[in-house]
Amino acid sequence: MVFPLTNGISSLCELARAIRQSVVRSLAESGSGHLGGSMSSADILTTLYFSVMRHKPGEPSWSERDRFILSIGHIAPLLYATLAEAGYFPKEELLSLRKMGSRLQGHPGRDHHLPGLELSAGSLGQGLSVAVGMAIAAKMDGHDNCIFCLNGDGELQEGSIWEAAMSAAHYKLNNLVMIIDRNGLQIDGSTEKVMGLEPLKKKWEAFGWDTLECDGHDFRSLLSAFQKAKIEQTRPSVIIAKTIMGKGIASIEGDYRWHGKAPSREQATEFINELS
């Protein structure tokens, strides 16, 4: 089966709900991991995997597939839940997250051969460079596939991101779409307090990128941003998706303390009920 599958808002809502529930379940089972960012990026990944990217879960190494690079490896639970939902591997395997011998490493590791995983990553600031390399290679070979890269906002404090940004614009990589999960929080607190990123849109514009903003929890807004990014002819595109850390679980929304925390089993039951 060739994806994308659907543009239906109601089915996207359903998929995102199921994915969020899977994340909570797997984190409760592992007892550690990153819930906050997994929730804030959930609608972005759902949109990408079900409505935007060309891929075949039954044939993970299909040469014409679009690539998804997760630069923020710590939200691996969300990537795994999304891949499982798309059919790359059975959903039951999500419960092996972070356990010895699991293909679902704490941060993504290709050495464990998980279908659909494009890159081992976890050290912040590296994914965009890899995506740039893939986009250059695609252009060299005349392929029409698109490279998507998801970055965190706190991650933009890494200098290597801006090296990569410069090179993507220099090579006019219109086959590259970066998405920034702008939830405004990092481990020490607000990004603007820890190390200010604003004016973020102007920074990307000044670096020569087609710069778009959207509501990262509104599928219409996300779909429209990806649509615009895909038709850009001369520049790489960046979508600054405004999100809420912990989105979908009222009691943790916007609380930076949930960046790197897993729910207890009791909390998980409560959260899953809330997400139902």
Added chain:
Amino acid sequence: MGTRVINRGNKAARAGFGEGLLEAGGANSRVVAIGADITASVCVDLFASKFPQRFISLGIAEQNCVGVAAGLALSGKIPVFATYSVFSALRTTDQIRVSLCYNNLHVVIGGAHAGVSVGPDGATHQALEDIAIMRVLPNMCVLSPCDATQARLAVIAAIELCKGPVYLRFGREAMPDFTSHDQEFIFGKAQIMHAGNDLAIIATGHLTWEALQAAYQLEKEGISARVINIHTIKPLDEAAVILAAKECGAIVTAEEHQVSGGLGSAVSEVISKNYPVPMEFVGMNDRFGESGTPLELMQKFGLNAGNIHRKCREVLIRNQ
């Protein structure tokens, strides 16, 4: 007197690297090169002018260069990224560790300007820690050819024979070019450059030539030294090292690198486990280099035949 290896004339290892890259690039269209501004200085300009469509200039941004190389490798290319080793290997160690080594991608990192023989540029540009850091990374192979001819063969081997990440270090200065043009570069295999059984000198890079000169001097004094060139530091030819310990009974290592963590450490790790014998180490002793001519610096830091000879004498006394 045994036969002596002849210097055909001085030539920089970086020139051999550039020629090998050009050759491998001509033979395999998957080869791409990444430049970080000092393209001509590391002799990648030969490739860049012959294959401009396969040369990617990324400017003075080495961390990005390594990540881009990873992306290219994941898309079926064989990227070669070369700049001064202090930048290509040391500034980018985390990118090399995670994006290259953890992903186990076939990328060749060229580490130019290795050692104090860089000369007047001084300590910031003289890589003396690169072998230590590159060789502890899982999946990484480490090559350190001893002259220009071997550097040419090493880069071809790194491109054609290796499957994972490779670090290839080479020097800047014109130094004796003495290995045979028709030698076979056998990946992971030590080369016996001079036969002997009284002790073994295990050397890499520019110091292999110096080790040979020390052996010739020892020969005049009635001591037969085995000279072993290690062009592949990782995976190390452990069998050759153990055999040298058993047959020669004493070992001196020689490298243009810090003693700690480099070839000497790699050899002693093998020896201490399998067949302990007295060892001495020629290399930098936990200090930075400085400005000077290559010759002055090699002399000052004892990276020459004279000091290797002295260490050989010392290790033989210890072994009596």
